[in-house]
Amino acid sequence: MTSTKSEAGAEVKDEPEAPKFVQAGRRYRCLNCHKTFPNQPRARRHCEANHADRSPSSPNTKKRAARCERRHQCGHCNKSYKSASLLRSHARSHTGEKPFTCKECGRSFMQPICLKVHMATHSGQLPFPCEHCGKAYATPSKLRIHQRLHTGERPFSCPDCGKGFADPSVFRKHMRSHAGLRPYQCQQCDKSYSELKDLKNHERSHTGEKPFLCSDCGKAFSRASSLTCHLRIHAAEKPYKCATCGKDFTQLSSYQSHQRTHSGEKPYLCPQCGRMFSDPSSFRRHQRAHQGVKPYQCDKCGKPFRQPADLAMHQRIHTGERPFRCPDCDKTFVASWDLKRHRLSHSSERPFQCQECGKGFAERSGLSKHQRSHSGERPYKCSECGKSFVVSSSLRKHERTHQKPEHDATKRREETTTCEKCSLSFPSMMDLRNHQKTHPELRPFRCDQCEKGFVDRAGLKKHQRIHSDVRPYVCSTCGKGFLVPSDLRKHQRTHSKEVKEKEEEEEEEITTLTLHPASVEPPPLYDPLVSFLEKVAEGNMEVIDPSPSN
Numbered sequence: 001m002t003s004t005k006s007e008a009g010a011e012v013k014d015e016p017e018a019p020k021f022v023q024a025g026r027r028y029r030c031l032n033c034h035k036t037f038p039n040q041p042r043a044r045r046h047c048e049a050n051h052a053d054r055s056p057s058s059p060n061t062k063k064r065a066a067r068c069e070r071r072h073q074c075g076h077c078n079k080s081y082k083s084a085s086l087l088r089s090h091a092r093s094h095t096g097e098k099p100f101t102c103k104e105c106g107r108s109f110m111q112p113i114c115l116k117v118h119m120a121t122h123s124g125q126l127p128f129p130c131e132h133c134g135k136a137y138a139t140p141s142k143l144r145i146h147q148r149l150h151t152g153e154r155p156f157s158c159p160d161c162g163k164g165f166a167d168p169s170v171f172r173k174h175m176r177s178h179a180g181l182r183p184y185q186c187q188q189c190d191k192s193y194s195e196l197k198d199l200k201n202h203e204r205s206h207t208g209e210k211p212f213l214c215s216d217c218g219k220a221f222s223r224a225s226s227l228t229c230h231l232r233i234h235a236a237e238k239p240y241k242c243a244t245c246g247k248d249f250t251q252l253s254s255y256q257s258h259q260r261t262h263s264g265e266k267p268y269l270c271p272q273c274g275r276m277f278s279d280p281s282s283f284r285r286h287q288r289a290h291q292g293v294k295p296y297q298c299d300k301c302g303k304p305f306r307q308p309a310d311l312a313m314h315q316r317i318h319t320g321e322r323p324f325r326c327p328d329c330d331k332t333f334v335a336s337w338d339l340k341r342h343r344l345s346h347s348s349e350r351p352f353q354c355q356e357c358g359k360g361f362a363e364r365s366g367l368s369k370h371q372r373s374h375s376g377e378r379p380y381k382c383s384e385c386g387k388s389f390v391v392s393s394s395l396r397k398h399e400r401t402h403q404k405p406e407h408d409a410t411k412r413r414e415e416t417t418t419c420e421k422c423s424l425s426f427p428s429m430m431d432l433r434n435h436q437k438t439h440p441e442l443r444p445f446r447c448d449q450c451e452k453g454f455v456d457r458a459g460l461k462k463h464q465r466i467h468s469d470v471r472p473y474v475c476s477t478c479g480k481g482f483l484v485p486s487d488l489r490k491h492q493r494t495h496s497k498e499v500k501e502k503e504e505e506e507e508e509e510i511t512t513l514t515l516h517p518a519s520v521e522p523p524p525l526y527d528p529l530v531s532f533l534e535k536v537a538e539g540n541m542e543v544i545d546p547s548p549s550n
Helices: 040-050 061-069 084-095 112-123 140-151 168-179 196-207 224-234 252-263 280-291 308-319 336-346 364-375 392-399 407-416 429-436 457-467 485-515 528-538
Strands: 003-005 011-013 021-024 027-030
Touching: 021 040, 027 040, 084 196
Parallel strands: none
Antiparallel strands: 003 011, 021 027
């Protein structure tokens, strides 16, 4: 409530102003910008400072003007602060300066409080644990944000699109996207960002810089958040657990995308074809397919890719890097999902069974592909000639027949598929690898039993089973063991075939007896005379003459 003096000198009290904030749970939310505060006084001060009436007739105008004169204004965005120290802290968001460095890992921060929170991760002092999953945090505010993952609470709602957020910093970043505030522009591709750190992260995709190194395996990353997610793989940490099905996740984005599989929510709509997506990465990848944009090109063979992750995985073909190793047989893989699929081969479990023929599969995707062989469905169609395919990999392979590779790219590809020992060239890396096995010096892994050499440790380990009685792949039907999973799968088909043949024979017998009962010949009657004559003819019975001898 405010008061003013009338011309007669009497004090006149004005009507109380309507509150510009409401209570939301245990916090108070501003109705203008949706920012929340722990108590009423802080919410009121915020509303008065940022959203109060600024007309000359307002009783607090002079007081506010005096306060604004004392403020320190930012030259980049015209934002004002009460003190020079606050302005200096804000200015770092424009310059990117991070003067506060962690002595343990070298990571830098803009604010001292951020460094203090980070240091708690090294000391292990995380006094605020989550009552749902046990994960601990250095500050109560971080804990509150985390707990909203379990409760589903999203108190920060966008007034433009209605999207809700659990983290206020993510909400503020989203609001800038509506305002079109993207002052930080990339000099390489003209892409713009609302924050300087996002621009710096993007620029590394052009420079190839990867300053964040994993101390366990040596793998490098362009983002600190990517390293954090990667470290959880080594620690086998999956902090995000689905309350519906109990599935655990390493990354928050994967957890959120998974939750949409239960709710059926697909908020990302393609304006060109109307297809909807549950996660933003699939949506962006789909949009590039419409545009035909493949901005990331391999410097070895010239092959372009839509995603930097796809390029990084492709480059492992040239470098020979296979960072994912199977703990059971030491076989290595280029991609994590290849390792995951391979590990299923060590188990004879096939939980996904075809209802048509009874064939089992380790993965649901394998069953889906197999079912197309029964239905005749071919959902992947070539845009050039109209030919259809059952799986997407077959379509991609077919599409290469329509492409005419450039001379330079072909020349680079030939250079990368040339044997360094004998200078022979091959059409593909797989052919080159098979050829290199003919060179004894390229077989460093030797068997101590027969001196046979192998290209990799996995091949040696597989070979050594011949000298031992180890048969790790066991048939669940008959208990027979095998050296390799392919032999087990081949053997299991014999059981499926036997069962199918037996069922067909039984069905045939039932059909014959049911449809043709008269055509079945009855068993022959026993005739003693016929039986006696047959035995005599065969010489199995002596005939005695009954007449008396002389």
